[in-house]
Amino acid sequence: MTTGARDGPAAPAGGGPGPAYDRGVEEDIRRIGIMGGTFDPIHHGHLVAASEVADRFGLDEVVFVPTGQPWQKADEPVSPAEDRYLMTVIATASNPRFQVSRVDIDRGGPTYTVDTLRDLQAEYGPKVQLFFITGADALERILSWKDLDEIFALAHFIGVTRPGFELSDEHLPADTVSLVQVPAMAISSTNCRARVARGEPVWYLVPDGVVQYIAKRRLYQEGKRPESPRSSA
Numbered sequence: 001m002t003t004g005a006r007d008g009p010a011a012p013a014g015g016g017p018g019p020a021y022d023r024g025v026e027e028d029i030r031r032i033g034i035m036g037g038t039f040d041p042i043h044h045g046h047l048v049a050a051s052e053v054a055d056r057f058g059l060d061e062v063v064f065v066p067t068g069q070p071w072q073k074a075d076e077p078v079s080p081a082e083d084r085y086l087m088t089v090i091a092t093a094s095n096p097r098f099q100v101s102r103v104d105i106d107r108g109g110p111t112y113t114v115d116t117l118r119d120l121q122a123e124y125g126p127k128v129q130l131f132f133i134t135g136a137d138a139l140e141r142i143l144s145w146k147d148l149d150e151i152f153a154l155a156h157f158i159g160v161t162r163p164g165f166e167l168s169d170e171h172l173p174a175d176t177v178s179l180v181q182v183p184a185m186a187i188s189s190t191n192c193r194a195r196v197a198r199g200e201p202v203w204y205l206v207p208d209g210v211v212q213y214i215a216k217r218r219l220y221q222e223g224k225r226p227e228s229p230r231s232s233a
């Protein structure tokens, strides 16, 4: 299957949450979406995906969780965590249902989603249901993630469409993942960084405040690696 919500009890029906997530059954259970990412920088593809899933699944909030050290990007230069965290705060500030968590940054070491989910479950307590939102490219590689069985026990996964990638759950156990079509945003952080390095605009690919933050901190400019904003403050 490549697009849309799949059949079965975990699928969101039409514009609302599916039968497995019927609010009438679990009135006091808060439904928390988690959008993990390197966010280097955060862009409108991330924000549209989170907004769309929040609407389709009736989520009470979506927590954006910038990675500490994304171990599968260990060969690539990644901007300081504080810059990525601050851009995520700026990008989400106007939406009262969007939050940002520092759990992955503050834990230190390589970031594993199993730790993210454990920490957020502990923080929010037992009366929550966690939904981890992931793009088609990340879902493709999910079998390589640490402690997969525990991850699937801690959260329901929601895979979203992304231009250039096929959205499929054929490699995954039944009822662990829902597939959702979101408005196509052919934007990647890689492309945003490349555009800035070439002196091209990223207006309207990322929120205005993020454009200004990138300029202020001189991120992504060829040959210049910024120090952490805390250490340089």
Ligand SMILES: Nc1ncnc2c1ncn2[C@@H]1O[C@H](COP(=O)(O)OP(=O)(O)OP(=O)(O)O)[C@@H](O)[C@H]1O
Pocket: 036, 037, 038, 039, 040, 044, 045, 046, 049, 133, 134, 135, 136, 137, 138, 139, 160, 161, 162, 163, 185, 186, 187, 188, 189, 190, 191
């Ligand atoms: N345009 C998009 N549409 C849908 N999902 C997206 C989009 N961009 C990123 N995602 C998803 O958001 C999550 C975090 O992505 P990430 O921060 O790595 O951004 P990215 O654009 O893929 O970055 P990079 O180009 O540096 O790899 C991942 O699950 C990814 O699949």
Ligand SMILES: O=C(O)c1ccc[n+]([C@@H]2O[C@H](COP(=O)([O-])O)[C@@H](O)[C@H]2O)c1
Pocket: 035, 036, 037, 038, 039, 065, 067, 070, 072, 073, 111, 112, 113, 114, 138, 144, 145, 146
């Ligand atoms: O748990 C893992 O082993 C794991 C491996 C790769 C990626 N992830 C998570 O997937 C999310 C997207 O990661 P990335 O590298 O595409 O920005 C982010 O929350 C990562 O922590 C998690």
